[in-house]
Amino acid sequence: MSLPLAQRPVTDLKGVGAALELKLERLGIHTLQDLLFHLPLRYQDRTRVVPVGGLVPGQEAVICGEIKVADLVQGRRRALLCRIQDGTGTISLRFFHFSAAQKNQLKPGVRLRCFGEARPGPSGLEMVHPEYRRIDAETAVAVEDSLTPIYPTTEGLHQTRLRGLVTLALQSLSAEALPDLLPETLRRQWNLPSLEESIRYLHQPPVEADQALLLDGRHPAQRRLAFEELLAHHLSLLKLRHQAQHPGAPSLPYRGELxxxxxxxxxxxxxxxxxxxxxxxxxxxxxxxxxxxxxxxxxxxxxxxxxxxxxxxxxxxxxxxxxxxxxxxxxxxxxxxxxxxxxxxxxxxxxxxxxxxxxxxxxxxxxxxxxxxxxxxxxxxxxxxxxxxxxxxxxxxxxxxxxxxxxxxxxxxxxxxxxxxxxxxxxxxxxxxxxxxxxxxxxxxxxxxDELPPGRTPVSTVVIADSRRAEVVERVRLACAQGRQAYWVCTLIEESEALQCQAAEVTAESLREALPGLRIGLVHGRMKPAEKAAVMAQFKAAELQLLVATTVIEVGVDVPNASLMIIENPERLGLAQLHQLRGRVGRGSVESYCVLMYQAPLSKQGRERLGVMRETSDGFRIAEKDLELRGPGEVLGTRQTGMMQFRIADLQRDADLLPRVRQVATQIEHDVELNSAVIRRWLGAGEEYGQV
The missing domain is CATH 3.40.50.300 (P-loop containing nucleotide triphosphate hydrolases)
Structure with a gap:
């Protein structure tokens, strides 16, 4: 009996030598199981020939026609341009890189079958560097019998090569070689297709497959795999919880004396x-x-x-x-x-x-x-x-x-x-x-x-362009003249901490010049802890009116008299971090403001994020938006990014599966062998990630 696919190295496949093995390793592919779990990003439809006259810009299609004109054209770059017709219309094929043999082959009268993307060109639609094959007038045009997968790949590994390897791996796929770990009763209960059926479908979808559903990651076959992967993560965390609780703990009943x-x-x-x-x-x-x-x-x-x-x-x-x-x-x-x-x-x-x-x-x-x-x-x-x-x-x-x-x-x-x-x-x-x-x-x-103490005032958030800096400086002067205190947070473009601190020093200096009457302090990450603490203590004691800082003040500073915060370049921070910073004001009973001073022009995502900050102070709504825009690794912080590396599942897209995953995990929690098999399949040796 042959080995299970999880134990068969990719070098078992014909033509996979040391060089190709290294390229596959870069994609996390070590075994035939890894290869079959390496799913397509999208699909191309090469199952039918599209009339040239019916093409629309942006469409990828197979076309078939006869070369009418072939010319070398001299624009900014020399190109070989062929005009082909099929009786319904004309399209140009443009080649910037071509050999003498190609130039001699692509002559008027030659019939071609091409695949490429139709784009607007100087004289109508054109395909740039399409895939093509010469065909005879009598020969029927060969087309694929399933959608063509496009895989995530790496340098030096062509789609055609990857497709060939997957096709070879599929020949070894069977229920014995890649066992279905979800019991049939569960699959029936949740209406989940079998593992083998799902994998075959996703690598070779039939002509009538719903491409929109596949592209969106919501096809039942994709959901089946996402479900099992989420289940593996969940079971792993339950296992860790059990290990953490196993030693027992001292019972500490409530007494109330203290x-x-x-x-x-x-x-x-x-x-x-x-x-x-x-x-x-x-x-x-x-x-x-x-x-x-x-x-x-x-x-x-x-x-x-x-x-x-x-x-x-x-x-x-x-x-x-x-x-x-x-x-x-x-x-x-x-x-x-x-x-x-x-x-x-x-x-x-x-x-x-x-x-x-x-x-x-x-x-x-x-x-x-x-x-x-x-x-x-x-x-x-x-x-x-x-x-x-x-x-x-x-x-x-x-x-x-x-x-x-x-x-x-x-x-x-x-x-x-x-x-x-x-x-x-x-x-x-x-x-x-x-x-x-x-x-x-x-x-x-x-x-x-989920409740703030009484007496807290909501913070009003204003989004303003850096071009109105003078107005913002005046606003700070007025607030301080009324006995209030303010923060000026520098979130900087420079990656290096040294440059960030230098820029914070420059900002503090320019504010001292613009606001000569104010007592201004500076805090940044390169200062000694004692220096930092001394400045913070002065600010807390109201000896300083304005505190210029890098994001070191994100957590743990409580100054109820501070009612104004300016955040420079807020578009460079995550929503959760902006929300944390904003939480430094609004700690007293006076109305507080947070001014987000951005550098124009803002990207679409930047506008969306700052809009969320302006509209709501609900931390959970902000966190949901942050997850949607930045993904789980970012939201959890880089230290934990490793734990959220999903191969197929997407926490945002597949969130509705989680309650079902928890239910199934509870049903099978006591089957140690099954749990270990599910965890091993999806997390391998990395199952200890959750011990944080």
Missing amino acids: IRPFLDALPFPLTGAQKRVCNEVARDLARTVPMLRLVQGDVGSGKTVVAAMAALQAVENGLQAAVMAPTEILAEQHHINFSAWLEPLGLEVAWLAGKVKGKAREKQLAAIAAGEARVVVGTHALFQDDVHFADLGLVVVDEQHRFGVHQRLSLREKGRNGARAPHQLIMTATPIPRTLTMSAYADLDCSVI
């Missing part, structure tokens, strides 16, 4: 949404399996209070809590908040970041190891080998998409006391579209804080 006085001391009541999410977290912490919960909340919705309540629940049960943030600015902000809230309750809050060095660091490490520090706040410094916890019961990770896979795992390892893992609470102010939550975060339970 939480009640904490709530009484808060200067504001919790919103309904905060209460709901706190209850969900409290229930998870009381269980003996590790909590894996993602809390999403728009900028300013009060996620930090939820994190503080979770930390107190761990401390009430005699364990430690670690709170980790991606930047020193954000970590420091958390440290300030947690210290202000928890020290009055008699709790020590330790602080670990890159800038904590020498004796101060040793003192913090000793307090953490001895368990004196019940709550520890820090950056990735918490991952370092010399950090030892007495008994870590809860890990809170803020803006987790900014951390790499291994960082979060290593913090989880630090919490293992014997066989127990710590509970994990993950927070993000980047609203994640439901589509992504259901696929990329299927290993996490999700909570949403």
